[in-house]
Amino acid sequence: MHVQETQLDGVVVLTPKRFGDERGYFSEVWNKKTLEKLGIVADFVQDNHSLSVPVGTVRGLHFQSPPHAQDKLVRCGAGAVLDVAVDIRKSSPTYGRWVAEELSAENGKQLFVPKGFLHGFATLAPNSELLYKCSDVYAPDCDGAVHFASPSLDIDWQLDAEQAILSEKDAAAIDFADFVSPFE
Numbered sequence: 579m580h581v582q583e584t585q586l587d588g589v590v591v592l593t594p595k596r597f598g599d600e601r602g603y604f605s606e607v608w609n610k611k612t613l614e615k616l617g618i619v620a621d622f623v624q625d626n627h628s629l630s631v632p633v634g635t636v637r638g639l640h641f642q643s644p645p646h647a648q649d650k651l652v653r654c655g656a657g658a659v660l661d662v663a664v665d666i667r668k669s670s671p672t673y674g675r676w677v678a679e680e681l682s683a684e685n686g687k688q689l690f691v692p693k694g695f696l697h698g699f700a701t702l703a704p705n706s707e708l709l710y711k712c713s714d715v716y717a718p719d720c721d722g723a724v725h726f727a728s729p730s731l732d733i734d735w736q737l738d739a740e741q742a743i744l745s746e747k748d749a750a751a752i753d754f755a756d757f758v759s760p761f762e
């Protein structure tokens with residue numbers, strides 16, 4: 579397992595080892611004990627899988643509020659995405675800052691996004707599939723979204739924001755400047 583810290587405390591890029599042979603490869607994509615040895619303790623209870631057909635699809639920026647906040651372990655099973663985490667811990671010295679990492683089926687990278695962060699991604703290839711583990715179940719009453727192109731976040735999504743393909747919910751999401759974080 580290759581481990582790369584990011585500029586945001588708690589957000590980590592993980593690259594599990596792949597054992598290649600003439601058939602292809604084998605890889606442990608999640609092993610609770612391996613992560614715990616790295617100090618990543620998360621009690622995953624739900625696995626999600628989304629397919630985004632067009633390039634330039636953006637999903638996010640999303641979070642669930644306490645008591646249903648979620649740690650997420652995100653990877654790309656097909657295609658490629660730019661995966662983004664934004665720090666929304668009010669007491670954090672990096673509040674409002676973001677990190678982005680390209681996750682692809684080819685590079686096998688994963689992003690661990692803890693509670694207290696917004697999460698979203700933009701697809702860089704057609705038919706991109708995102709697979710992620712969550713540490714709490716879906717709780718629609720706690721579900722929230724911030725607009726991905728909020729000017730104060732100034733995230734480089736590597737796309738023309740006006741052409742992004744969004745859900746109605748994400749298109750109507752509030753600007754980060756008007757967002758009150760539920761995370762201390």
Ligand SMILES: Cc1cn([C@H]2C[C@H](O)[C@@H](COP(=O)(O)OP(=O)(O)O[C@H]3O[C@@H](C)C(=O)[C@@H](O)[C@H]3O)O2)c(=O)[nH]c1=O
Pocket residue numbers: 626628637638639640641697698699715716745747
């Ligand atoms: C997130 C979620 C959605 N749904 C339903 C609600 C809705 O009818 C449909 C589509 O939901 P959404 O449009 O919110 O899906 P999507 O925009 O893909 O939402 C996801 O985005 C990424 C960035 C995340 O980080 C996830 O946690 C999640 O918020 O699926 C569930 O049943 N369970 C879930 O866990």
